[in-house]
Amino acid sequence: MAQNDSKARLLDATLHLVRAKGYAATRIEDVCAEAGLTKGSFFHHFKSKDDLARAAAAHWDAHTTGFFAEAPYHAGEGPLERLLGYVDFRRSILTGDLTEFTCFGGNIVQEAWRSHPEISGPLADNIVTHGKTLQADIEAAMAQYGVKGDWTAESLALHIQAVVQGGFIMAKATGGAAAAAQSLDHLRRYLELTFSGTKPS
Amino acid sequence: MAQNDSKARLLDATLHLVRAKGYAATRIEDVCAEAGLTKGSFFHHFKSKDDLARAAAAHWDAHTTGFFAEAPYHAGEGPLERLLGYVDFRRSILTGDLTEFTCFGGNIVQEAWRSHPEISGPLADNIVTHGKTLQADIEAAMAQYGVKGDWTAESLALHIQAVVQGGFIMAKATGGAAAAAQSLDHLRRYLELTFSGTKPS
DNA sequence: TGCGCCATACCAACTAGTCGGTATGGTGGC
């Protein structure tokens, strides 16, 4: 049984390098070097660079779906607790290097949304779908707390993702994760104010 | 008068193309074609592609600084009116193609924050400095409304930029400006809740 | 005449993708 994880190593290297340098600037040989392989092996597993990107997108989708499915915030008792728990969880994972916790999908969507729709499209779906996993709890919380605004649960779900994605950009702009964390703090206060109506000091 | 605006046309083409395809994928000949020139002209005005990027960053900085300095929201009577006016203004300019209203700085920071710090650095400063132009009004509004949270005016100023930048990504992910507009609506409600303490229906 | 501006032709380096070949291990027949 050879090290049959070569393909996975190539995919992981892609996720890491794209988040550090972007898609266009990531060379196939960079991916090979980080995975400890050569181009011959690369083209055994992938037809082309775009094929790698599509596979990396699917890899990312599977990874994030599983990662958030197993996260602890689902254990919250009520919908608002789970919602706030999600924000807290996103805050808690802002550790280590920026290339480890930033969003592969957000990078690709930002860079390749128009030039490579066949790659960015599934990742855009990943972001939107992930955001909408919160929609049911938002609706339940709206009902529970009698919140009736001129906005939809879906729009709030996507707003949460906007703050997450924007926080990553601000983290890059300021050179640290603190900016992303503080933005999530403001988001948490918004949710508290919206659903409880009380202003914590 | 010859078309002495060749340099400006090259810079404008750069802003447009980078927002559509990213920096690495934007070729010099693409920029020349969009500006209606050839490489001879390009290298008369710029030493290299990176030189172009630095000049485009300065161009963008000058453009945005003037653009927001002349915006109408500064005429608001109180600090909160100006703050909400800024959000409204950002919402009002979400028209036309995504390549026209998205942020050149955000694109570069996202893609080149680590690989090209000499280019992304000034643009990161541009975003942060632009965000902090709201800080004085936030501080004044905090004093006026007696708001004392465990957060700083600076963090809120940067949070506003995070929502703006994140809104652009969500607009790309959903294929329309509506996502960005709805996110700014949520941001506006957060500011209203924070400073007025009242919940609008 | 000289200079700013621009076009054409070209070069050198880089990179995506190809190709011939090697190593390993499984399988079925005997």
Next chain:
DNA sequence: GCCACCATACCGACTAGTTGGTATGGCGCA
């Protein structure tokens, strides 16, 4: 046990096309 056969995984040199950058010269104007 052993061998022929084959599929998978991998290597590294090579090709072909792209792209940043250069060299040279033309053109209009002060």
